[in-house]
Amino acid sequence: MKGRITLSLIKPYAVKNGYAGQILAIINEAGFRISAMKYIQLSTNQAKKFYAIHNGQNYFDKLVNFITEGPVVVLLLEKEDAVASYRKLIGATDPHKAEDGTLRKLFGASIELNAVHGSDSDENAIRESNFFFSETERF
Ligand code: CMP
Numbered sequence: 352m353k354g355r356i357t358l359s360l361i362k363p364y365a366v367k368n369g370y371a372g373q374i375l376a377i378i379n380e381a382g383f384r385i386s387a388m389k390y391i392q393l394s395t396n397q398a399k400k401f402y403a404i405h406n407g408q409n410y411f412d413k414l415v416n417f418i419t420e421g422p423v424v425v426l427l428l429e430k431e432d433a434v435a436s437y438r439k440l441i442g443a444t445d446p447h448k449a450e451d452g453t454l455r456k457l458f459g460a461s462i463e464l465n466a467v468h469g470s471d472s473d474e475n476a477i478r479e480s481n482f483f484f485s486e487t488e489r490f
Contacts, residue, residue: 354473356386357433358480359441363421364464371424374454374467378428381440387427387484393419401482404475410463417463425483434476437469 359378361371378385393401398415405411430436442453446465449456458466470476 353432353435354476355429355431355433356480357428357437357470357476358483359426359428359437360418360468361424361426362418362464362466362468363423364417364460365458365466366424367421368458370458370466374458375424377454378426378440381436383428383430383433383437385426386429387480387489389425389483389488390422391425392422395419401479413463427480427484427489434470434473438471441467441469
């Protein structure tokens with residue numbers, strides 16, 4: 352059975368440019384329920400832990416730098432088949448390849464500054480949501 356949760360980050364680039372409100376409105380209109388949300392800045396160690404599956408890639412250091420350069424909005428989202436549904440809403444990792452109307456096409460600048468993160472599997476959605484939110488922070 353497909354999972355009902357996915358974890359998203361509105362990345363520092365998008366927050367800094369004032370896109371967070373528009374991104375949240377689009378997420379709401381697409382039918383996701385926000386079951387937890389926080390506004391935080393990740394430390395380098397926390398970012399390395401969150402993105403551990405990318406450790407060893409040639410873009411890893413850049414990725415850690417970009418995600419720690421300012422605050423992020425962390426969202427735990429709920430919807431039927433949440434991971435696939437949210438990945439459709441955000442579009443391809445590279446905004447230049449993302450479909451029109453997707454969050455990354457609308458608000459991303461490059462593969463590094465791609466505006467939002469979305470979990471890529473149910474397993475990672477659970478791991479990532481446990482990384483950010485305790486039981487008492489979920490509604
Ligand atoms: P995100 O969904 O946050 O998950 C991992 C991130 O690594 C991804 O978005 C991109 O921002 C970044 N990323 C993935 N592939 C590359 C790549 N080939 N070059 C640079 N950054 C990448």
